[in-house]
Amino acid sequence: MEDGPATVLVVDDSRTKRYLLVSWLTRAGFRTLEAETGGEALDRVGAEPIDLVVLDVRLPDINGFEICERIKAAHPVLPVIHVSAHAIDVVDRTQGLTRGADAYLAEPIEPDELVATAHAVLRYYQARKRAELTAERLARLADTTIAVHSAATFGKLLEAAATGAAEIFQSPAAVIAETFDGDCLAGVCAGPDTAGAVVPWTVDDTGVPTGATVRLDDPDAWRLVEWPAGERLAVAAARLREDRAPLYVVVPAGVNMPGMPVLRQLAQAIAAAVEAQRSYDEEHRIAVTLQRSLLPRRIPDIAGLDLAVRYEPASAQTEVGGDFYELVMLDGHLLMAIGDVAGHSLHAATVMAELRHAVRAYAVEGHQPGVILHRVNELMRTLLPHELATICVLLVHPGTGRVRMASAGHLPPLLAVDGRVEYLQHSAPLLGVRAARPADLEFVVPPGATLVLYTDGLIERRDATIDEGLAALAGRATEVDADLDAFCERLLRELAPPEIHDDVAVVALRRH
Template sequence: MAMPLSTARDTTVLVVDDVDANRCAMGAVLSRAGHRVVSLSTASAALVELDTRLRAGALPDAALVDVGLPDLDGFELCRRIKSHPGTAPMPVVHFSAASITPHDRSRGLDAGAEAYLTVPVEPEEIQAVIRAALRGARLRHESAALAGRLSRLAEATAALHLARCPQELADAAAAAAIPLTSGPVTAFVFGTNAFLHAGGVARPAQATEIPALAVLLRRAMAGCTGVRSVLAPAPLWPPELFGIEGARLVLARGKADQPPVCLAVPARLPYGQETEELLSRLAQSLAVAAESLRTYAEERHIALTLQRSFLPQSAPRLPGADIALRYVPASSRAEIGGDFYTALNTPAGLLVGVGDVVGHSLDAATVMVELRHALRAYATDHHEPAALVRRLDRMLQHYHPEATATLCLALIDPDTGETRIADAGHLPPLLLPHRGEASFIDTRGPLLGLGLRHPPSTRLQLGSCDGLLMVTDGLVERRGTDLADSLDDLRRTAAAAPPGTEALCDTLLDRFGDDLEDDVALLALRLSAGRGPSPSA
């Protein structure tokens, strides 16, 4: 009797029996059913044969093992087969003419065998048991393979959402799809300005191919949402485009107003329904990730525009001091935060400061704008830094109870050099004396928005040509680097910078400003010559 779906002629069965006549009989029964048969007389020979075939990638599909072998009994042989990861999936069927009690059959099943035959046995039963064992093994193999592919699909979905730009997303999608198809895959993602990014390409795209391909993908998905699979034969799919001549396109998008994403596989390769379903799921995940990237890019653009529109692009002219200001957004792959600076001329002196709303993107930028405007409004009546910090703390608690922020404010009398500083969870300001070593000013307090008690302002005396440097943490915080080490590096770099506040800011950005993970605000101030008491005063 042949196995269904013609699997019998594609299978090899190992028969292990020390009796020649039994081996021949079993082999004849299996051969008639279409199996290839490998016959051996000892357990040792069977283990050697399995090891050799395992190395060659040609393991038998099943083993029919006599219980009463002369060197190792069939139970021990089965245990050894099942204990090795490479041979454990192979089904084992025990048979015996002597060990036929329920205890013997139980020993065989406990050793890991799939079935136990008592001899004499009809040929049809042998064939049926082998078919059942092979069917179970095949189902287990297919289930394990599907579980592995679903696991890779889950990992791929997670990897897609780690992409920081459309090109990274396209590359990640192509890399994720290849193990699912065991064949070449090209992924396409539309980026900003409708530019089409290709991942997993076999060769660089020509300048004329991308626009034509973008039109093809949009037309293929016209009026559709969800997932759609279409065939794009040559010449619709240009020959050799991205190494694929004729393609099966798996397109997806969540909204009709969004551009589609696409996974392209060769049309000539046969993919089953399971592979198509996995590609469809991956395409859906790719569409979600692409939409998230576009939403993030739009929000980042709004936040950056808001940030820049409310921060002065040039330093104000303040009597008695030279001031330089800088705002540098994070790298294009990082989020915009709520960093800001301020420099005001008040009746009590120069009020300068830097701050940072905790969090990123549009929410942080919006709170930053309100915080900065509130500071300017409060400063018209109150000039003491600690009092301003307390009022800003109450404002955040009332209008933005979920928000917190750091802030460092300094009020400087340019005529006397008298300075008062209030710090709310921010990096301490760096004192840059005209003569002497640079040092951080010891001032601290809790974050804004927590409702905690803020200490009085710290007082110090600045001399003629002395300077202050205030920065947000995005300038110096780096993963894997101790903040104390970064601050010491900042201190030494600032102390060695050329004269002038503009040169100081340029030096710091040259040293620390590459590939910023967070946005940065800097404020550098130096009292003019002849202002403030002399250093010896």
């Protein structure tokens, strides 16, 4: 109707009266359809796009009042005008309006009165349709806003944005934005009830001002999806800061209302989510860079031993964590250590760095693992009295495979030999707790055996116990890959969740 003349269905069993009504409405610019019975009228209303029904009260098969009620039950906003040459008293008018009619005309009807009444009820009909469509789109806009702000990654955000735009406008849609690294990506969706996807794309941002603007553009400039044939595109650009690249939301122009208010709001909402995601990604990159700078920069090359390390920071937060490891040769022995400081924050990373350097310092002095942990614990209790940490320290002789180990509440190392696995239990209190500590554990790593140290992020799950996690690790470690790096990678792939909520460190040693 908004793109052409309104369609009026004229329902009357009198051919002469129907002819007159159709003639008056046609001359006034309406498109008309005809029905002779109530049943035919109901069939046409359900099957064809109709904007107004002009309905006789007296029909041969169904009462006009009942037909009106049934039309309104299925199409509440579709206007109905009753016309009648017989039911013309106040009771009839009252019944007709009460049962759903928008107007009631009694014969003799003047042509101008019919046309004016039709225009009047259609104005209300159009306004109500726009209001209901706007309300529906705003509800979908709210859902889309939640979805884009909940997205875990930049790509997922663009997928959610494009899918949401397609649902809001019931049309193909594209959303284009730039990552904080400067990569321009487009989320595209072919239509409602269709999954979104992300593809690379480039846009010329020249002249795009700050704020939200909307322009019409040719489909050739945005060949991202199959757009409706012969229709221009509405391109909303939202730029929150002068130093940031703008975001674009592209949909067919025909689906928008005058002023395109919902499209503008959608672009601004997605731009806010994109800005937050950019900041998050940038902070996470800085945090990870800082965290890695506090860990060993290289793995020592030791005759007779293979070493491999995997470290994955938590992907669900920007804060740096407290997981750490150590691999360094001291006086012919390999110092191995792995630990975890409680918490995720810059402070936890600072404590982690202090503990790691303290372990190295006491090891350089020639102390055995148990003494190292005792001195580190005293240091923590004096300088960091409110901190807790777990740690496992080992001194390995590469030639003989002899190991001396002390633990402070850390998960037990795993020893894999010829398809058999064993956890090396050494129960002792956490660092930060004053309590008696057991003697060091001594054992030998046989030739061909693999020793695995790890932090709790590898095996802990919210839906499983710690024993189930240890059993899962033991099952995966019965077979050790020829490439030790590939083995550590496989452990992370098979045991760590897709979105890592806690840092994961894995250190593996294999004796030739």
